[in-house]
Amino acid sequence: MAVRTRLSWRWRAFALLGGLALIAGMWWWGFDFGQFLGGFNRSAVAEKQARLEADAATLKDENIRLRAKLAELESELNVTHGAQTTLSRQALDLQNENTQMKEELAFLRKLFSDTGKPGTVTIQRLTAEKDRDDVYRFSMLVVRGGNPSDEFSGQLTLLANVAAGGHNSTLTLPDDQPDTAPALLLKFKYYQRVEGTFRVPNGAQLKSLQARVVEPGQATPKATRSLNLT
Template identity: 35%
Template sequence: MTISAPKMTIKRHLPWPALALLWAVAIGLAIAVAVWTYELGRNNLPGLQGDAGEQVETLSEQVKKLSAENERLQSASNASQNELKIAQTAQSQLAAQVKNLEAENNRQKEDLAFFDSLLPTNLGAPGITIQRFKAEVAAPSQVRYRVLVMQGGAATQQFTGNLQLSITVWQAGKSAIINFPETNSSDLARYRLAFKYYQRVEGLLNVPEGATIKAVAVRVLDRGQVRAQQSVDL
């Protein structure tokens, strides 16, 4: 009979002073590595240099200054835009006034020429004449006209009659004539003439959309008979 004894393992333990020394060396190495890493990162990254609080404060001041400058520039831009709009509005108003003054000046010249024709030496032959006739396209489907009808000679009786206008248009591939006033029109009064020396008539005429205006003619009628007529091409 054999009796076997259990195996025994003998572990060697370092003395505690040596173990403490090893731990101190390890901790020192870890601290050294951490310090070296921090210094390396601070030297390579500008954002980590200096005191972080001071940098944040400096950046905040710069942001405030830039914001204030941006607001100032925005205010100046808004003021400039407002001034530009005011100047453009004033320019448009002045242009409209100049246009109106030019039209009024031309009208006064026409009136002056007309009244000059009324002088005794310029009365002309007796009869009805169209002294002035102007027509222009005011819009794609609209014509503006002005007519000045005069009775020449030593007029002693009042003339009564009617004005008739005709517009020649090109529509749907063919020519057509539109007469004003139309039959049974409700605005016949605007075409009536009643004067001793002269009468001015002006207004707007509408044509169908898509029609191309070619010419406008005007006639003075006396009981259906043509006493005077003129036409203009547009």
């Protein structure tokens, strides 16, 4: 009679698990080896992936650098364009100013040549226009004829005829507005440009303006010029 040794269920379970582990290992090794033989290498793929990620990071950094450079170039271009625009405008302003100065020089030369006896004072180019609400700006050129050796001293008096609400009134400057006195003082040898502003009553319109050159102590104006705006 043969005697068989019976293994306990625990040993059988261990043996079963060991067999399964061995089979799984052989299957995995066979699968990996098969991929290697078929041209699929995990380490090579991982290396290639790492290289691609490094290239992507490099390209990203390069993209950021190029964007910053582009922004810098755009900023420089805007500054250059703005400078060119400013220079063009300044050149045009200087050209217009130069043309105006040439015209004024020609005008003064003709004016001096046409002026009467020495000592004669005339008012030329009297203008007046609305500067803003209830404020008018005036300008004129006071010229002295001949070839004087001394300076002329005096003052301008302005008579502004204004209309408001169907009624006319006259402003006498600088008496009615003492703050205009400095702009109306005259002290020159050949000519003096006079510019300034004065106020009118609320809603009033300037109808006419008369300028008078007065010498100290003299009641009779040295020169008079009138301007009608109606």
